[in-house]
Amino acid sequence: MSLVSGRVEGKRAIVTGAGSGIGRATAERLAREGARVALLDIDLEAAEGAAEGLRAQGLEVCAIRMDVTSEPSVEASVSEAVASFGGLDIVIANAAVQLFGEDDRADRLALDVWRRTLDVNLTGCFLTCKYGVRALLASGGGSVVITASPTGLFGRARGFDAYSASKAGTYGLTRVMANDYARDGIRVNCVIPGFTDTSLVASIMQDDSTREAVLETVPLGRPGSADEVASAILFLASDEAAYCTGSALTCDGGITAV
Template sequence: MTRLQGKTALITGAATGIGRAVAERFAQEGARVVIADRDGEAATATAAAIGAGARAAVMDISDESSVAAAFSALAADGWRPDVVVANAGVQLFGHDAPAAELDLDVWRRTIDVNLTGTFLTVKHAVRAMLAAGGGSIILTGSPTGLNGEGRDFTAYSASKAGIHGLARTVAAAYADRGIRVNTVVPAYTETSLVTAISSDPESRAAIIGRIPLGRAGTPDDIAGAMVFLASDDGAFATGATFAVDGGMTTI
């Protein structure tokens, strides 16, 4: 398991959940990993748990100065990333709502982190990769950005739809300079982000009932797909959307 040997990967939102699982799997595959998270203490703990091939970076993806400073510091230390996973995001359960009921502040907070934050991560990843001659960028999408799955989550769904469009545009713009951009779309995946669903048996059963494989996703399910896209095995994949959703998009 050394498909990422010699590569350096930065994963945002990597202190917990899907991001942490991806960082752990990348490290197992031989990569050096940067645990980028706005929670510096949690990022440091995750990096320590992974071991010598990991380091923490405090990064608030909604703040360009924070993103730029993190990328600059990594480059100065010889940790310029070959792979960037733009995974960090928020879902404001109890606040996000159908459009007519949605507070503007909730919309702005969600877009600032999920869409603008992903854009800023991609922007500075592209700059770093242009200097290095190429690389792989992987975005975390959502079925809510593709279909009516998120009808009660207007801001979140819109932010994820924007991410899908961003990935295709950046892939087209930089393919001739060796930069690949793809989106992985998990179905309902049980992490701390979705405690509002996982702690409610009725809500959990309803969403799992729409997954043909009959179970929730796990962070490890997503990590395997991202290893492929980060590795040379995925060298001909760009601008694509990879559903890892237990068949959810087939119904």
């Protein structure tokens, strides 16, 4: 990928779920475009590994352990990032789980699986926004980008009722927060990735017939890459999207168009 530096020059960013997949690619794009970035993940080793690679390229990043389901952990890690950067301009609320083999249609869905999914995907997003937005308010404004999903807009992911409901929640949170904070100079948008080749969907990618069945539903006929989704997130996070708030930018190979 070509280096176009400076699209978020001087900005200070946090990215949750930055140890892997879309979060990792987003942290890298933001850092390459001039931001100082804190890579937050429950898997500190993965976040450290990603950060080390970026530091080796001379980029200014740090890795911090954060469990998005724990309010003290979110509060402490956001404060640590803010203290090391001297403020915050960009919040990427991206961490999530999809419990393959456990998530199910409602009549068979265990309450524990529902709770674990909602805890990470929706409560975790809320807590990231709660402490992230406090820091943006203190810095005089900024941008929040939430990673949502087509499953939160349409009932297409049969048998993934907890995941779909959690992602619908992130879409609702995006829109109400856009309205809540517009007059504070804070924009809130979400990105809607389609079927993206990351560890989250490894079980689909590795099974030929399931992968082909999923790709049948994708007009572009291929999975997206984490880098492609990171490009959409970078746009929403940057000042190039200054008049976008409350929007849902699809980066899904056309899934939601049909």
